[in-house]
Amino acid sequence: GAGVSQSPSNKVTEKGKDVELRCDPISGHTALYWYRQSLGQGLEFLIYFQGNSAPDKSGLPSDRFSAERTGGSVSTLTIQRTQQEDSAVYLCASSLLPNTGELFFGEGSRLTVL
Amino acid sequence: KNEVEQSPQNLTAQEGEFITINCSYSVGISALHWLQQHPGGGIVSLFMLSSGKKKHGRLIATINIQEKHSSLHITASHPRDSAVYICAVSVFHNDMRFGAGTRLTVKP
Numbered sequence: 140g141a142g143v144s145q146s147p148s149n150k151v152t153e154k155g156k157d158v159e160l161r162c163d164p165i166s167g168h169t170a171l172y173w174y175r176q177s178l179g180q181g182l183e184f185l186i187y188f189q190g191n192s193a194p195d196k197s198g199l200p201s202d203r204f205s206a207e208r209t210g211g212s213v214s215t216l217t218i219q220r221t222q223q224e225d226s227a228v229y230l231c232a233s234s235l236l237p238n239t240g241e242l243f244f245g246e247g248s249r250l251t252v253l
Numbered sequence: 254k255n256e257v258e259q260s261p262q263n264l265t266a267q268e269g270e271f272i273t274i275n276c277s278y279s280v281g282i283s284a285l286h287w288l289q290q291h292p293g294g295g296i297v298s299l300f301m302l303s304s305g306k307k308k309h310g311r312l313i314a315t316i317n318i319q320e321k322h323s324s325l326h327i328t329a330s331h332p333r334d335s336a337v338y339i340c341a342v343s344v345f346h347n348d349m350r351f352g353a354g355t356r357l358t359v360k361p
Binding site: 172174176181182183184187195197198228230232240241242243244246247 | 286296297301339350352
């Protein structure tokens with residue numbers, strides 16, 4: 140696609156439910172990043188994919204968070220048993236090259252856990 | 254101490270003024286990014302630097318690898334430049350670290 144596409148743009152869920160967020164990067168971009176931005180806070184790095192593999196998962200806040208990327212393209216971020224502190228905007232970015240590539244951001248998925 | 258420090262946190266300027274935002278970091282990096290986030294949340298990458306200096310229109314970014322410092326300059330500032338400017342560094346094992354951001358308000 141022309142840009143990084145994220146869905147849903149808004150998600151309201153009840154505490155304890157699972158949610159799945161999707162990121163469709165720019166075609167051909169090998170690197171894909173997930174970030175989180177809580178209300179009024181700065182950006183927090185969650186996970187990075189090079190192709191289908193994630194070299195470093197240590198940024199994920201807890202074991203309720205998981206992410207996968209298949210076919211070197213679309214990625215999903217799954218949050219199990221959501222908690223109110225998970226409420227945030229979840230941003231995805233992609234780049235042509237890892238480490239040194241310009242980042243292109245999606246519009247984000249705003250998650251609200253009631 | 255944060256690994257990426259930005260200053261100032263908040264900056265108010267009059268239209269036309271020259272603006273400088275600073276970023277210092279304490280980790281080894283492969284690249285440094287300057288990002289712009291407008292109200293409403295959309296983030297745009299302004300620059301990606303690994304050395305030297307880059308210029309896009311009224312924006313200039315510099316980096317000094319030895320001093321672990323980068324600056325973002327805006328010449329002839331305009332109210333539409335009002336946004337949060339974020340410094341981010343790519344760490345060698347592909348992690349990214351972010352500064353807290355600088356909120357810029359340019360008054361007409």
